[in-house]
Amino acid sequence: MAPRTDFPPVRACLFDMDGLLLDTEDLYTLCVNLMLDRYGRPQLPWSIKAKLQGRPGPAANQIFQDWAKLPLTHEQYLEELTTFQQKLFPTTKPLPGVVELLTDLDRTGKGEAQGGNRVHIALATSSHAGNFKIKTAHLEELFAVFPQEQRVLGDDTRLQPGRGKPLPDIFLLALKTINDSLPAGETPITPEECLVFEDSVPGVEAGRRAGMRVIWCPHPKLKEELAGREEEVLAGRTGEAGDVDLHQVGELGDGWAEYLLSLESFPYDKYGMVIPQGKTAP
Known part of the structure; x- marks a missing residue:
C-alpha cells in the first residue's frame, strides 16, 4: 500500500x-548468562531474547x-538474578543520541520554538519501580526531563495488571498523563x-495498537534476528507478541x-518538530 504522508506534526514523544x-539489553544478557553458566546451561540466544524484550517481567520470566x-523455583531464580542485576545495573549508560534528543525535546518547552509547538514527553517502560531506581539513580539529570507524573512504570498502579506490552495500555496512559x-x-x-x-517487537506493536506513529531502534542483534521481516515489525504484525x-x-x-x-541526528523536520536554536536560558 502507499505510505501515508499527511500526518499532523508530532506533539508528544513517548x-x-x-x-x-x-544500554541495559547487554547488561540483562550478561546477568542471565551468568545464571545459565552457573547451572551448566547454554548461553541465551537472541531467538529467545527477542521474545523477552519489552514484555512485563512475569510474562518474560515464564x-x-x-x-x-x-x-x-521461580522465586529462587529471581533472587539469584536480582543479585547480579544489583551489581551491574548501576553501570547503565545512555545509548548514542539519547542525551541530545531528550535535551532538544526538553528545550521546546523552555523557549520559543520558532513557530513550532512544544513537544511533550513521557516515559513508558515495563521496568518496575525497584529496577528503575537501580538503573537510573546515577542518571538523575538525564531523567529529570520526564515529570514524575509522566513516568509510567511496569508496576504503575494506574495500569491494570496483566495489561502490559504488546497491549497498548501503557502508551495510552502515558498520553493521558500528558493531556492531564x-x-x-x-x-x-x-x-x-x-x-x-521503541526497541522491542512487543513495544512496536503496542505503539501501533495505540494508534500512534513509531520509531523502531532495535539492538543490532535483534535487527539481525528479524532480517527480512522489518515491514512486519513496523506494522505490528510479526505474531511474536502472541x-x-x-x-x-x-x-x-x-x-x-x-x-x-x-537516535543520533534525529530527523525532527520529518516529524514536524521545531527545535529552538542556541542554548535555552535556565
Missing part, C-alpha cells in the same frame, strides 16, 4: 527505556524458564500526534513506523 534510552529449564498536564487552552493531543520510541486482533495493528508499508539505526 519513550521506552531499556535498550532504547539505556518464557525464559520454559526455555532454560533451570533446576530452580496541559495548560488551559491547549488542545488535547491525539494518538496520531504521538511518536513512540495472538492479536489484526484490525488493531497496521498494514505493511503504511508509513506509520520507521526503523532507525540509532
